[in-house]
Amino acid sequence: MKLIGLTAFGGPEVLAAHDVAEPHAGPGQVRIRVRAAAVSPTDTGVRTGGYGGPEPTEPLAPGMDAAGVVDEVGDPADGLDTSAWSVGDEVMAMALPSGEHGGAYVEYLVADADSLSRVPEGVSLEEASTLPMNALTALQALDRLDLPEGGVFAVTGAAGTLGVYAVALAKLRGLTVIAEAAGKDRERVLAAGADHVVPRGDDVAxxxxxxxxxxxxxxxDAAVQNDAALPAVRAGGGFATVRGWDAPEDADVALHKIFVFDDYHHGGKLDDVVAAVESGRLVPDYGRSMPAEQAPEAHRLLEAGGQRGRIVLTF
Structure with a gap:
């Protein structure tokens, strides 16, 4: 099968098409014929070796978001019930490049039966591929912060995909949302549901x-502003970081380190995302599609900044 990946860490040019053995669904698993894989900043970190570990000894596929069609279903096993899935189902799933099944830049992705969800009604596979990783990250942050209805929630970097999903999902929980975004993105975050928009800058707090x-x-803190954003939180409030940052020891806040990898087996949370999309409250943050072979250019565009809406690779 075709795999878009790397055999050495580096710039976008290390991404290339490789012909590798085709995987098959084992017990407790399904196989997805991938049609779309969203490109995210996490993928560029995988490509550069930013998450540590040795250089790959065989082609490594980045990608944490896939959407496609189920084409193999394994027998139920080890608490993984495959009976909910049938060949032909349109599904979306989060992938783990460093995990057993690898990343999403592949023609065929094997997924554990509890790691995927159906594609929302009326949503294309390209649009659906933008949902899993960032929506699950936003949900994990909201769950960990555990704010009561009527609470006040802020998001830095609200114009990014994670940010607009966090805004929309927070509004579904009855929160008042303050979003940080550049002036050119004001309408974008207001459309997602933000109650207030503050301009970007070191004085965000x-x-x-x-x-x-x-x-x-x-x-x-989707924008990873760390110390600059921390004073915005009241004493006893919560601060969710997506990059493993450590707050000062004297900070009177609850620090929550968000690791979306922990939600790989929480496909049920993706069902909540589906419901939010089908209600019209969450809009997939889709920008444009490119053939999978153009992954190097997709990474260059992403790293150049200013992209609004996910670039999606198509297979």
């Missing part, structure tokens, strides 16, 4: 406290 003088109840 001051801007947020102009709206919430006592500080917000919880904050998702």
């Amino acid at each position: 001051e801007r947020i406290r102009e709206i919430a003088p006592d500080g917000v109840d919880g904050l998702l």
Whole structure:
């Protein structure tokens, strides 16, 4: 099968098409004929070796988001019930490049039966591929912050895919949302459901406290502003970081380190994402499609910045 990946860490040019053995669904697994794989900043980290580990000894596929059609279903096993899936089902799934089944830049992806969900009604496979990883990240952050209805929630980097999903899902929980975004992205985050928008900048905490003088109840730092964003949170509030940052020891907040990898076996959460999309409250953040062989160019475009809506590789 075709795999778009790398055999050495480096720039976008290390991505190339490889012909590798075709995987098959084993017990407790299904196989997805991948049609679309979203390109995210996490993928560029995999490509550069930013997550550590030795250089690959065989082609390594980046990609944490896939959508396609089930074409093999294994027998139920080890608590993994495959009976919910049938050949021909349109599904979306999160993939783990460093995991047993590898990343999503492949023609065929094997997935554990509890790691996927159906594609929302009326949504294309390209659109669906933008949902799993970032929506699960947003849900994990909201779950960990555990804010009551009516609470005040802030998001830095709200114009990115993670940010707009966090805004929309927070509104579904009845939260007041303060979003940080550049002026050119103001309408984008308001459309996602933000109640207030503050401009980007090192003074993000001051801007947020102009709206919430006592500080917000919880904050998702999608822009990785760390120390600059921390003062926006009230004493006793929560701060969700997506890059494993450690807050100062004297910080009077609850720090939540968000690792979406922990939700690989939580396909049920993806069902919540499906419901949010079908209700019209969450809109897939799809930008454009490119043939899978153009993955190097897709990575260059992403790293150049300014992309709004996910680039999706098609197989």
